[in-house]
Structure formats: structure tokens, C-alpha cells
Amino acid sequence: xxxxxxxNLAPYSFFNAIAANPDLVAFSSSGWKDSVAxxxxxxxxxxxxxxxxxxxxxxxxxxxxxRGNSEFEIAGLPAEQSNMVRPLRVKxxxxxxxxxxxxxxxxxxxxxxxxxxxxxxxxxxGIYINDDYITDGRFxxxxxxxxxxxGYMDYQRFGEIFELHRPKWEG
Numbered sequence: 001x002x003x004x005x006x007x008n009l010a011p012y013s014f015f016n017a018i019a020a021n022p023d024l025v026a027f028s029s030s031g032w033k034d035s036v037a038x039x040x041x042x043x044x045x046x047x048x049x050x051x052x053x054x055x056x057x058x059x060x061x062x063x064x065x066x067r068g069n070s071e072f073e074i075a076g077l078p079a080e081q082s083n084m085v086r087p088l089r090v091k092x093x094x095x096x097x098x099x100x101x102x103x104x105x106x107x108x109x110x111x112x113x114x115x116x117x118x119x120x121x122x123x124x125x126g127i128y129i130n131d132d133y134i135t136d137g138r139f140x141x142x143x144x145x146x147x148x149x150x151g152y153m154d155y156q157r158f159g160e161i162f163e164l165h166r167p168k169w170e171g
Contacts, residue, residue, distance in 0.1 A: 001087040002067075003041040007079065008034045009061045009071035009090070013149040015047065023124040025097060028107070028117055034067050036118050039101050044085040045122060049095040052145040052158060057090075084126030094133040094144040098126035 001007055012035070014028035025047055029036045039045045050058045060075035072079045072088070079088035082098050089096040099122030107117045133143050145158040 001042060001044070002034075002038045006038070006068050007070045007072055007088055008038050009048075009075065009077065010035045011050070011058045011062050018121070024102065024121055025099060025124060026119055026121045028119050030117050032116070032118060036104060036120060037067075038087075039120055039122075040104055042086065043101045044087055045099050045101070045120070046082055046085060046087045046089045047097040047099060048090045048093045049097075049144065050146060051094050052147055054090065054093065055147050055155070058147075082126065083128060089128060092130070093128075094130050095139060096128040097124045098128065099123060100125050 010033065012027040012029065016026060018024050018026045027047075035045070054077070057075040057077040061071040061077065063071065063074055065071060065074055071077075072090070078091040080091040082089050082096070085098045085100065087098075089098075102121045102123050105119045105121070107115045107119055109115055129139055133140050135143065142158070147158065148156045150156050
């Protein structure tokens, strides 16, 4: 959300959790797009967890609409108020991370030249989880069915889940 209240919604393939304690997430934007500009203006953003049923709306939100046009409306996705930050979240998402900006870094190439790619890092200050996606006290990824971006325009539908526990040193 911009400082004057305009809403923005955009999918980012280059997104991940990057640290715990504090909980930090990051995404990379090719170019200074509205998402980066609005976060720079206000210091707040929301990461919406996309489920398979929201895939088409997510894709529609990627349109290169001019500043001030709401991708919520363009994509036909309803919005609702977040709990800890001003930007809205997508109504009906399985989960959302409410974040405050810690830094925006313009990435550089090997020669130290600016790349026009920006890494946005935010600290998670609030977590929204839709109760419909909780099973035995945990977020149920199988119920959420997140699509996965594979590269190019390729996506994968949700598949097999398994746990893989880390070994403990016994020596």
C-alpha cells in the first residue's frame, strides 16, 4: 500500500524466508516496481500464501498496470484488513505474513555495477493463518495446495509431502 492509500498486489517468484530470530523474509524485484516503491514509502508489506484456487487471480495480478490501479480489482481478488500492518491481504488466503521493511538493497554485478534488481527484506511482525488450514495444530500445506513456479512460464501443481528430520550428532 502506498503512502496515499493505493493498494498494490503482485506475485514474486524470487521469495523466501531467510532467517529466524528475527523472522526475516525477502523477495527480489526486477526493476523499481510499485511493490518496491510502496514498501520504500511506508515500510510495510504483506506476503500472501497462494493456494491452487487463487492461481488465476495471482497470475492476473502480475499485469503491468500503471501506478494507482488496484491489482486486487484487476485480478478479481477481494481484500481484507491485516492485523499488524496497514497493507491489505487477499481475503481467503490460507496464510499471510505481515512484514515491516528492514532494508532494500539494489543488487550489483561482479564489477559492482547496479543491476536494477532490488532485494526487499522484511521482518515478520504478524502471521495470519486461516483456521481451515490447520490440522493437529500445524499449518496443513496439503490442504493449501500451493502451486510452485518452476521457471519460464512453467508451474507445478502440489504433489507429495514428506518429512525429513535432521540427524543429531551422537559422537
